[in-house]
Amino acid sequence: MTDHWNGRRPAGRIAYVNGRYMQHGDAGVHVEDRGLQLGDAVYEVCRIENGHLLDEEEHLDRLERSLGEIEMAMPMRRGALKLVMAETVRRNHLRDGLLYLQVTRGALKRDHPIPERAPKPTLIMTARGMDEAALARRHADGISVIVCPDQRWGRCDIKTTQLLANLLAKTAARRAGAFEAWLIDGDGFVTEGTSTNVWIVDGDGRVITRDLSHAILPGVTRRVILEAAAEAQIPVVERRFTLAEALSAREAFMSSATGAAIPVTSIDGKKIGDGKPGPLTRRVAELYARRSQERLS
């Protein structure tokens, strides 16, 4: 397995695969795993802060929902899953970083239909540090986005590993010197970023984010922000908005497990507001951070 790895071998990284903890370089799945051959797999990414998993229950709720939408059960009881998640973080000696969790339908002689008898699923977890300084810079300075047509499939509410459209748009963004791409549907409305939900603040100080449907992922951080904003009596509207609305917004930001309320200071080279992170964006980020602190303490 190790000889297929590109780049520096990550010394000391530990992965979990189907009941075993092992050296990262040795962690593999079968070539006939349905996740590899058919995209028959879902995943979650959880933020690790101070050794704790943020919004763990919400991520597991969404995992269970994603699995249910493709007719799969959770790979083990939730209590056991949480133990493995915590153990994966512990074995990687991580204080801050990311936990990655993927479930596939399992390895089986290749055939398209869902097997009549559920095969033994494949459960993978890995964990790693993040560039925390870069994340802090994105929070402080904001980031630029470009826009791309949304080419994804009709069920973006399921968190599947079918991410080719996302990664092609993200690649276009990076080549254009931007950090993220916002995706535009056939009617000219913004759906979401390639790995983030989208938010704008209108001229009346209302926070607007795309409403849930098959067109976007029900973001865990999105949901926590909505709850925190409601408690703080910040007016929030869940509805679709056009690119033109975004361009004339007072503020814009994006949310994901790896960065709550990251300011978006330009879209396709056009400044949003005064081109600096906005006060409401900062307030939402603070509300999210405070809420996370409260939950962990």
Place this chain on the structure above:
Amino acid sequence: MTDHWNGRRPAGRIAYVNGRYMQHGDAGVHVEDRGLQLGDAVYEVCRIENGHLLDEEEHLDRLERSLGEIEMAMPMRRGALKLVMAETVRRNHLRDGLLYLQVTRGALKRDHPIPERAPKPTLIMTARGMDEAALARRHADGISVIVCPDQRWGRCDIKTTQLLANLLAKTAARRAGAFEAWLIDGDGFVTEGTSTNVWIVDGDGRVITRDLSHAILPGVTRRVILEAAAEAQIPVVERRFTLAEALSAREAFMSSATGAAIPVTSIDGKKIGDGKPGPLTRRVAELYARRSQERLS
């Protein structure tokens, strides 16, 4: 690897992975393979008949095109690739069956964008027998299809492993007692089957198949049939057609590498023509078979 395999261990099956032939049960990829984590992979399936690979050059042409569309090069020179394909067939002692070939962008620390320096790709080949009697029955008796909304992404012309929409529709078909699902786009036109191209014969004896675009896979067998039909002066029109046209067609059939011109005798429970395989479908199947014979001899 073997303990994750579901079902009977395929004794004697040999897989090729990145330069090595190995026991099928031992063939794996890394958990951070971009094919597994991001759907960053394309594939081909070739029919093996009498120990030969049908339409091999056309499959390699399409592989090269798919790779190019996601900014990847062929994993090795074409001559070398053909040697590995032939050797994989030989080591599996197959006279008739299927060769499966997958190329992923390789194993790399997880990050969405296409890496600036191309990583070493992952190349996988497996081969296996088919149920030849079942295939002969499908040719002789025809099959039933149901219709489903086409939920796939905007670049179905690239043969990626992102097949979840396809397999969900195929599952619905099998549960309804049908063999395949035909996918209907937002305008009411048939795009293709979940793993087959679609064809009908109208009242004037014209053969109609959906024209190429981002909405369908450029089928290798489709192309060979088009060439064979042109040589035989059978009138063929490449254009989209509606479900209503299909239901009132004189004949219908589907094509794929695993079965050229399989008669479709009913759609959503409604008989096509007299509900039996049609004469033009049979003629096309014969033309394809004759052409394959000529190429191999």
